[in-house]
Amino acid sequence: MAKLPETARAALMFEYNEDLRVAEVGVPQPDPGALVVKVDITSVCGSDVHTWHGAVKPRVPIKPPLVLGHETVGTVVAIGVGADTDSTGNPIRIGDRVIWENAACRRCEACTVLHQPTLCFNRQVGMLHDATVYPYTAGGFAEYSYVWPNAGRVRVPDKLPSEYAAAGSCALRTVVNAFERVGRIDTTSRVVIQGAGPLGLFATALASRFNPRQLVVVGAPASRLEVAKQWGATDAISVEDYKSADDRVAVVEEITGGGADVLFEMSGARGAFAEGVRMAGIAGRYMVVGTLGGPAQEVEAMRVATRQLTIMGTMSAEIGSYQRALEFLAGGMETFDWNALFSDRRYSLAEATEALTSLETMQEIKPLVVPSV
Incomplete structure (x- = not known):
């Protein structure tokens, strides 16, 4: 030594x-x-x-x-x-x-x-x-x-190049853990991912492996949404084109036929969680990952009950998710x-x-x- x-x-x-x-x-x-x-x-x-x-x-x-x-x-x-x-x-x-x-x-x-x-x-x-x-x-x-x-x-x-592994050691391992906690995704699933940053893009790539019926990414800028499409997104909704939450919720409901079965909040944007609750379909599962700060958000609590939503959160990951992140990067x-x-x-x-x-x-x-x- x-x-x-x-x-x-x-x-x-x-x-x-x-x-x-x-x-x-x-x-x-x-x-x-x-x-x-x-x-x-x-x-x-x-x-x-x-x-x-x-x-x-x-x-x-x-x-x-x-x-x-x-x-x-x-x-x-x-x-x-x-x-x-x-x-x-x-x-x-x-x-x-x-x-x-x-x-x-x-x-x-x-x-x-x-x-x-x-x-x-x-x-x-x-x-x-x-x-x-x-x-x-x-x-x-x-x-x-x-x-x-x-x-x-x-x-x-x-x-595996070091830059890939570095990004996998936080962004991707967090996504891996979120997917393991959220439950089954299959070819019938309508998946919505809020955010087109590292978390959202890695989530798009991982979700695409399950070949869901719809894989919708909501975010910006256009260059990142283009990456999301290259990595498997079936639809991309720009927050620059659809500027209000009402508009974004409406287009998600139209694309998915009533709302998402599985939803991931990966953006941390102001109001994203409250908006995501509105994008969830009946019996939807909502995994909150990106919101780690910011002001309180006003949520339509009735929708959680009447649609029987399951809302989950995850924080970081254990070492097993790091290993699986490296395997996914190398295999992909x-x-x-x-x-x-x-x-x-x-x-x-x-x-x-x-x-x-x-x-x-x-x-x-x-x-x-x-x-x-």
């Missing part, structure tokens, strides 16, 4: 809403059960933007400076005692690429009684970790990062052009603020930060 440097560069968020600044932070040692990785690439997620703007602060006690970024692929450079296999039992060696989850405590009610570790209030989340406190570089906007001892981790298949490389998610640009650590802004302003679907640039 090569000797690790004492410090490394990271793009630090010192204050909310201010530009990230490159600074030196400590590099941890491989504690028992932990890994230290050299960051290959980190794709930017909406959660990074929300954290940057302080939206997480009221719900989670965090203290800057922070190393943002959590959709990360890293090359293993140090292996702690007992960390020589991944969560599927495959060996981990120096030079392997891995993705990993947030570390649940494994000893609270959510973890041990409810078997819902994604709801653990004691989770160790790298991008929310104070960078002045060991292990320092636990986020993705850094040259090195730390895989917590309790964090599940899986090796990235050799054939000949069917889906995953490169449609990315531009040709690669952002350096010094340009990390530009990457956040590019995602926020919808200039790119998945900006990529590469520390070696």
